[in-house]
Amino acid sequence: MSELTLSIDAMGGDAAPEVVLDGIKLFSKTSEKTRFLLHGRQAELEAGIAARNLAAICDICDQPDIVSMNAKPSSALRKAKGTSMWSMIEAVKDGRATAGVSAGNTGALMAMSMLALRKMEGVHRPAMTAVWPTLEGRCVVLDVGANLDADAEQLVEFAVMGESYARAVFGKERPTVGxxxxxxxxxxxxxxxxxxxxxxxxxxxGIDFRGFVEGNDISMGVVDVVVTDGFTGNVALKTAEGTARLVSTYVRQALTASAVSKLGAVLAGSGLKELKRKMNPSSVNGGVLLGLNGVVVKSHGGTDPEGYATAISLAANLAHSNYMQEVASALSRVSKQVTDTETVDG
Structure with a gap:
C-alpha cells in the first residue's frame, strides 16, 4: 500500500487537539505509511506532537482561528478563511491530501465542504452517512443530519450513493437497500x-431494493443500506446511541449490585468484554459527506481517542478505495434513466 497523506482539522472537537493527537497516535500503530497534515495553532500542536513522538509523520499548517461548535453555518462561512476547518478542506481540494477528517461543527463542515469541493455531477444535495452495528454486521444509514428534509428524487440519490458507498467500504458486490x-x-x-x-x-x-424498512429493522441488519431524510436519520442515530448507553449502564449496575453478581461477572469476563466491544460507539465513529468532489469524514465531536482513530481509519480506507468512481458511475446511471424516461414520455 502506497504512502497516504490525510488532512486533519486538529482544532475541531470538544477536546481538541489532545483527542485528535491521541487518535493519530493510536492509528499510527496500525499504519506505517500514513502521514498527517495538521491544521491548527502551531504552538499547541508542536508541543502535543513532541510529547507523543509524532514528528516523523506529522506536518503543521498554522491556522490561528477555530470554528466554534455552536457557530451557525452562515456565520462560519463568512469567517472560513484562516480557520483550521477550512484549511483542512482546502488541502483535500488542491491534492495535498487524499482525504480529510474533522470532529468540528457539523453544519459548518458541510457548508464549507460544499463551497470548496463542490457537488458531484448529478447530486442535488450531499448526504451524511453513519455506519450502524447490526446483528448481521454493519449497515450504512443516510442521511443522518445534512438535510432536514428530502424529496423523492433526493431520496433516490441517497440510495444510489449509499449503495455505492457500502459496496466500496464493506466489499459487498450487491448491497441491499431499504x-x-x-x-x-x-x-x-x-x-x-x-x-x-x-x-x-x-x-x-442496478440497485437491490428491498422496499420499506422500519426503525427496528436497522439494528436487525435487514438491509445493508437504510435511506431516510436527515431529520429522521439524526433522531434515529441519537436514539440508538442513547439506548446503547442505557443498556451498558444497566448491565454494569446489575453486575456490581452484589458479591454474587460480581462473581458472575468475573466468570463471564470474556463474554462481557466482547459485549463491551460491540456496544462501544467508538468502534463505528465517522460519517462521510457523500456527493462531494472529495473525501471528508466527520467524527463525533465528543469522541475519545479510539473513536478518532476509527474515523481516521475510515478516511484512509476510502482514500484507497474506488468509492468516488462507484458513486459517479451510479449517478450517471440515474441521470441516463431520467433522460430516457423523459424522452419516452415526450
Missing part, C-alpha cells in the same frame, strides 16, 4: 417516501 418508513406496506408513509419507493422499484438503477 427506505426507512413507518411500515413495510407500500401505501404507508409520506408522499416523498412512497414516490421514492416507486422509483426504486420501477427504474432499472
Amino acid at each position: 427506505l426507512l418508513n413507518i411500515g413495510s406496506e407500500e401505501e404507508k408513509g409520506t408522499d416523498a417516501i412512497k414516490l421514492a419507493g416507486e422509483i426504486l422499484r420501477n427504474r432499472d438503477l
